[in-house]
Amino acid sequence: MALQEEMIQTLKGHSKFASDIKIKNCYYGHIITSPIHKGTFSIKKVPELPHGYYFITSKDIPGINKLSLYLDNMPFLAEKEIHFEGEPLCLICGPLKEELERLAGQIHIEYQEETPCLSINEASEINILQKEYIHKGDVAQTFMKCAKIIENEYKTNFEEYQFIEPQTAIAYWENKKLTVYCTTKNLFYTRNNIAEFLNISKNHANVIVPDFVQDQGEKQILPTLIASYAALLSYVAKKPVTISYNNTVKRYPSIIRHKTALDENHLPIGAKIEFYIDAGAFNIAYPNIFKRALFSLCGAYELDNLEINAYYIRTNKIPFTRFLNTGPLEAFFAIELHTSNIARICELDPYTLKNSLLQRTPKKNNEKINSTESIREILTDVIKRADFLRKYAAYEAFLKRKKQPDEFNLPMRGIGISLCFFGFDFLDELLKTTKYSIKLSLHKNNNLTIYTSAVESDQSLKQLFATIASRLLGLNAAKISFVSQNTQNAPDSGPLTETRVITHIGKLLEQGCYSILAKKKKGIFPITIKKASSISSTQDTKVKIYDSTYCDSLTWCAAVIEIEIEPVTLEIICKNFWLTIEAGTILEPEKIRIQVEKEILSGIRSVSFKQAFKDHKYTPKQNLPLISLNFLEKPYKHGPLGAKGIGELPSLCVAPAYVAAVSQAIGINITKFPLVPENIEEYLAKNED
Amino acid sequence: MKINFILNGKETHIDSAPLKSLLTIIREDFGLTGTKYGCAHGECNSCLVFVNDMLVNSCLIPAFRLAGTRVTTIEGFSQSKEFQTIEKAFLKINIIGCGFCTPSLILATEALLSNKPHPTREEIIESLSSFFCLCSGYHQVVDAIQYITELRSKKKSEKKS
Numbered sequence: 135m136a137l138q139e140e141m142i143q144t145l146k147g148h149s150k151f152a153s154d155i156k157i158k159n160c161y162y163g164h165i166i167t168s169p170i171h172k173g174t175f176s177i178k179k180v181p182e183l184p185h186g187y188y189f190i191t192s193k194d195i196p197g198i199n200k201l202s203l204y205l206d207n208m209p210f211l212a213e214k215e216i217h218f219e220g221e222p223l224c225l226i227c228g229p230l231k232e233e234l235e236r237l238a239g240q241i242h243i244e245y246q247e248e249t250p251c252l253s254i255n256e257a258s259e260i261n262i263l264q265k266e267y268i269h270k271g272d273v274a275q276t277f278m279k280c281a282k283i284i285e286n287e288y289k290t291n292f293e294e295y296q297f298i299e300p301q302t303a304i305a306y307w308e309n310k311k312l313t314v315y316c317t318t319k320n321l322f323y324t325r326n327n328i329a330e331f332l333n334i335s336k337n338h339a340n341v342i343v344p345d346f347v348q349d350q351g352e353k354q355i356l357p358t359l360i361a362s363y364a365a366l367l368s369y370v371a372k373k374p375v376t377i378s379y380n381n382t383v384k385r386y387p388s389i390i391r392h393k394t395a396l397d398e399n400h401l402p403i404g405a406k407i408e409f410y411i412d413a414g415a416f417n418i419a420y421p422n423i424f425k426r427a428l429f430s431l432c433g434a435y436e437l438d439n440l441e442i443n444a445y446y447i448r449t450n451k452i453p454f455t456r457f458l459n460t461g462p463l464e465a466f467f468a469i470e471l472h473t474s475n476i477a478r479i480c481e482l483d484p485y486t487l488k489n490s491l492l493q494r495t496p497k498k499n500n501e502k503i504n505s506t507e508s509i510r511e512i513l514t515d516v517i518k519r520a521d522f523l524r525k526y527a528a529y530e531a532f533l534k535r536k537k538q539p540d541e542f543n544l545p546m547r548g549i550g551i552s553l554c555f556f557g558f559d560f561l562d563e564l565l566k567t568t569k570y571s572i573k574l575s576l577h578k579n580n581n582l583t584i585y586t587s588a589v590e591s592d593q594s595l596k597q598l599f600a601t602i603a604s605r606l607l608g609l610n611a612a613k614i615s616f617v618s619q620n621t622q623n624a625p626d627s628g629p630l631t632e633t634r635v636i637t638h639i640g641k642l643l644e645q646g647c648y649s650i651l652a653k654k655k656k657g658i659f660p661i662t663i664k665k666a667s668s669i670s671s672t673q674d675t676k677v678k679i680y681d682s683t684y685c686d687s688l689t690w691c692a693a694v695i696e697i698e699i700e701p702v703t704l705e706i707i708c709k710n711f712w713l714t715i716e717a718g719t720i721l722e723p724e725k726i727r728i729q730v731e732k733e734i735l736s737g738i739r740s741v742s743f744k745q746a747f748k749d750h751k752y753t754p755k756q757n758l759p760l761i762s763l764n765f766l767e768k769p770y771k772h773g774p775l776g777a778k779g780i781g782e783l784p785s786l787c788v789a790p791a792y793v794a795a796v797s798q799a800i801g802i803n804i805t806k807f808p809l810v811p812e813n814i815e816e817y818l819a820k821n822e823d
Numbered sequence: 824m825k826i827n828f829i830l831n832g833k834e835t836h837i838d839s840a841p842l843k844s845l846l847t848i849i850r851e852d853f854g855l856t857g858t859k860y861g862c863a864h865g866e867c868n869s870c871l872v873f874v875n876d877m878l879v880n881s882c883l884i885p886a887f888r889l890a891g892t893r894v895t896t897i898e899g900f901s902q903s904k905e906f907q908t909i910e911k912a913f914l915k916i917n918i919i920g921c922g923f924c925t926p927s928l929i930l931a932t933e934a935l936l937s938n939k940p941h942p943t944r945e946e947i948i949e950s951l952s953s954f955f956c957l958c959s960g961y962h963q964v965v966d967a968i969q970y971i972t973e974l975r976s977k978k979k980s981e982k983k984s
Contacts, residue, residue, distance in 0.1 A: 147857020147897035
């Protein structure tokens with residue numbers, strides 16, 4: 135179906151999500167999960183099941199009971215040991231949903247509970263899943279000789295948002311071949327795991343993603359689990375089976391400690407960073423949270439003397455469905471807020487300090503450093519548009535002077551700045567070693583079909599690909615169609631993460647279009663082209679993990695946020711938000727504006743709601759800032775038509791700039807979020823004491 | 824329990840458990856899946872329908888309340904003239920995200936414009952404030968609704984002349 139037609143069908147309510155698909159005589163599946171965080175279990179009693187009802191444990195799995203993860207393995211169904219609350223233990227299926235729930239309640243499971251680790255603070259040596267020690271220069275000497283040391287501990291909060299769309303999978307067998315509908319963002323990962331789980335050939339399993347899937351968080355592990363369960367139950371019951379499972383997107387708390395040595399001019403000359411991030415019970419494969427966090431810990435800044443101790447902690451918490459910006463968000467929050475706090479303590483403005491810390495050393499042989507130039511340009515641009523320096527000075531001055539009686543009822547004002555980057559796919563080992571592909575087919579009537587499994591939850595990637603193809607081939611974008619959601623028909627284009635799909639798969643699309651143009655001259659149709667590559671062939675991977683400034687492939691964003699705090703209610707109101715983004719060539723500015731706005735709202739929700747669960751709606755009036763967005767266009771040679779993906783970049787900029795602005799407004803250096811009126815009241819009360 | 828009501832302009836009757844929700848009836852008995860099953864307890868607003876021209880959460884309406892009512896789902900509303908301006912605006916402004924809440928958003932737009940043909944930006948934001956959407960920003964939705972008011976005003980004045 136052409137793009138335009140898809141959109142019209144969506145408006146009329148005809149788009150099918152997984153939960154909308156109905157198959158005749160379909161059974162229901164039910165997952166029995168652990169109520170305890172850690173321990174062991176044994177199934178003591180299963181009631182006599184009526185005809186058509188089936189009970190499955192790990193012993194009934196025909197294949198391998200291990201979901202493959204990067205550096206880790208997780209059982210599909212727990213065998214004896216329980217690792218987290220909500221861990222799937224066993225399955226039951228049958229024709230009636232209500233009867234299933236009744237039967238599930240009669241299954242007697244005995245638990246031997248052990249003391250769980252539920253937070254980073256409770257962790258010990260055995261909970262360390264990964265650790266990294268990075269050392270540069272002479273940190274000990276630097277701290278001995280420095281003029282001043284500033285240290286702080288930064289904390290990010292627990293967040294939990296409800297998925298609206300239930301996670302649903304439907305499986306059925308036909309002529310010994312399996313078809314599964316599910317909501318995965320990585321078709322072939324799901325298919326391969328199902329095949330191993332059931333001990334069948336990959337060619338006998340077809341995974342299909344329905345027309346539309348709601349876009350929230352990491353959607354690879356949980357959809358794969360549910361799809362596998364549906365497939366197994368269907369195999370056993372010899373009926374189609376559907377399973378729905380409601381879950382939430384989560385962010386677990388993290389701790390980042392920054393200790394910075396300053397010289398006589400208050401400029402940082404060395405730093406020690408300690409970083410603790412919660413993996414949950416297992417290390418999910420993609421995205422690689424820990425590596426991305428490591429890469430972001432120092433932000434865009436260069437220090438000659440640096441020591442990083444970073445820990446990825448295993449806790450007994452549910453590991454899947456995490457926010458896609460987990461890792462970098464925590465790292466940027468700390469470094470950006472820390473540099474802003476240093477500036478305030480040393481009575482510098484944050485822009486001057488941050489600018490001075492950007493890479494100073496040119497590359498060897500005076501090679502031009504595009505990244506650094508771009509960073510300075512976007513920083514300068516956003517400062518200018520926001521009139522940051524004047525406002526910052528004015529708000530500082532207002533804060534420090536003695537207030538007149540009639541000034542106590544004025545709102546407290548603050549302005550904050552942050553500088554972040556995104557696009558970490560070159561850090562992921564799996565992407566470097568696997569070739570991903572795309573296929574194009576042009577017909578005589580100028581209808582183009584793009585085949586890619588980089589399925590998407592909304593229209594944006596399809597529209598972007600259609601824009602690229604239409605520009606290169608001179609076609610009507612609305613008439614371009616896609617074969618994307620089916621492992622039988624679409625090639626493996628890898629996991630659906632926006633920046634990678636845009637930059638890497640988009641580049642393959644561009645190359646494919648050029649090949650089509652070359653073949654078009656011969657006049658033989660249809661013209662079918664397949665392009666494949668792994669990520670290492672298009673990205674510079676020779677980078678130091680703590681030094682981001684050499685990476686032209688990253689997308690950059692500088693942001694300024696201006697807030698007001700109501701003097702009586704202490705409500706924080708975002709007044710203005712300025713961003714300048716460098717993301718290569720901007721192919722669809724209006725669509726990117728929509729995406730940027732969505733990410734900013736997401737960032738504001740994270741930082742300003744006490745409990746995001748159930749509060750995650752269109753943001754109330756007071757949290758809707760005026761957004762001013764500018765682009766710095768510098769064509770990126772490895773991106774399609776020079777473009778790079780933006781992904782969750784704008785959301786990374788919000789928290790540090792927001793908290794820095796609030797810190798200025800109330801005159802207290804805040805080191806954590808969320809920030810709600812009750813927190814402001816506490817801070818002000820402490821300050822008075 | 825036998826219940827007679829009008830669904831998308833057609834007289835219809837069902838035999839249903841009295842507490843079965845309208846949402847389940849629409850989706851399972853009639854196969855109309857445009858109305859989405861989200862939270863099922865009135866929070867997310869994915870299941871909006873019109874009952875007697877009033878916008879309601881279908882997950883909160885039990886079957887026994889349906890007798891004699893007129894129910895309009897997105898499938899029914901999409902056949903109306905009013906839908907055409909909404910469709911035009913949403914396509915032009917291109918605010919369709921994943922599409923899960925889009926049907927409900929369309930019905931909520933119609934409910935707003937039926938009561939207030941020329942809402943201000945603040946009134947539009949207020950009316951949307953209970954929506955559960957992660958895909959789109961708000962400016963574009965507001966722009967789309969304002970565009971709809973322009974289209975409808977234009978149509979009205981064309982009719983008069």
